[in-house]
Amino acid sequence: MKLPLPLMPATLIRRYKRFLADVRLETGEEVTATCPNTGTMLGLCSEGARVWLSRSDSPTRKYAHTWHLTERDDVGLVGIDTSLPNRIAQEAIEEGLLPELAGYGTLRREVKYGTNSRIDLLLEGEGRPPCYVEIKNVTLLRQPGLAEFPDCATARGTKHLAEMAEMVRAGHRAVMLYVIQNAGPTRFTLTPDLDPVYFKAFQAARKAGVEALAFTCHVSVDSIRLKSQVPVIDP
Template identity: 50%
Template sequence: MKFPEPLIEARLIRRYKRFLADVRLPDGTEVTAHCPNTGSMLGCQPDNARVWLSRSQNPKRKLAYTWELVEAAPGALACINTARPNAQARAAIEAGRISELAGYSEYQAEVRYGEEKSRIDLLLSGHEREPDAWVEVKNVTLEDSGQGFFPDAVTTRGQKHLRELMTRVTEGDRAVLFFVVNHTGIETVRPADHIDPQYGRLLRRACDAGVEVVAYRANLTRVGGGPSGRLALGESVPVILEV
């Protein structure tokens, strides 16, 4: 999986109103880019950070540029566009690169389900031996000393998703929490108990109830000093639940 066009390097000036970011292009021009991330982006918006943008050719768009990647720390890239992880996960599953979810032949996205009126990111079916798998995808970009943490802010929505997944297990299906690790410096993933302790407790309860948790890191590699634009998921990353 790749970005449709080469990315444009810039320097971050500031992010504000959640969805806006002022950046400076290589020729010195300052433009406002769309920031497709509703979270806190903790650790992913250092002052004057190198960022990479995609540019839309749609003349009707108010903002032509979209913020995609950031150099979150020296030598470490992170994808902050939360519209990407669902497609990353689906592409990897369909390609057979996610061993835990191999063997399914049918894929549906954004299926309504649950008593709390949720939408599941991916519903997998058509396996010869396994029941349907309800897959909730989360983007992990918060890093500290090689450890990745989720969430990066208190998430009542994420807590709701865990409750819904537990219900699917009680009804005989598989339920999977899929962490897409979009930060090249992350070696393990943990619940961010220091940010949202309730989410951490609920995640451990969900695992005890049979919800499966997997994590895979994106291959955000460098070419000629910049990112290659590759978003494909590669190796598995351990998920550590011990407090």
């Protein structure tokens, strides 16, 4: 998946109100950028961090710049934009790069299901049950080689797990797809220390038959694309 080009490097001054960040461009100019991530972004918003931004020329935008990547010395580039994993996953499925979700005739996005929810991707094919795919963005990298989710309490994520379990009980297939926007991790796990409620809901969903897949991504200043599957392990 191509990123808005060209991305420009900057230095993070501070992130605040979850959706905003003050940065210093290479020219020395200080600007406010939008931050498309509602999580805590642990380890990714330290003062002085190198970040990568796009710039829009739209006259209707209050803030022209958008923060897409953070660069860390230990892990390299990490994609922070939560709007991208759905597109990354869809592109991988359509290109046949995600065999676990291959063989379906149609793919639809944002289909209503459950209790006032929308599934990220609904895969359908003749002769097989519909496959509900819920996609989560993963950026938490606290230990070498380990990606974790979530980075803060997520009531919405917990609700999704319960609804996915209901889809399985109704005879459908349900898959939690965790997209790790970094190339380095070799394994993935949950964070009961940060959200014990989500962790318990995940365990219940897995027991009900909900599948869990985790994939790393190749991340560059030009594009982000699915790299390889990593095992989902118990914390």
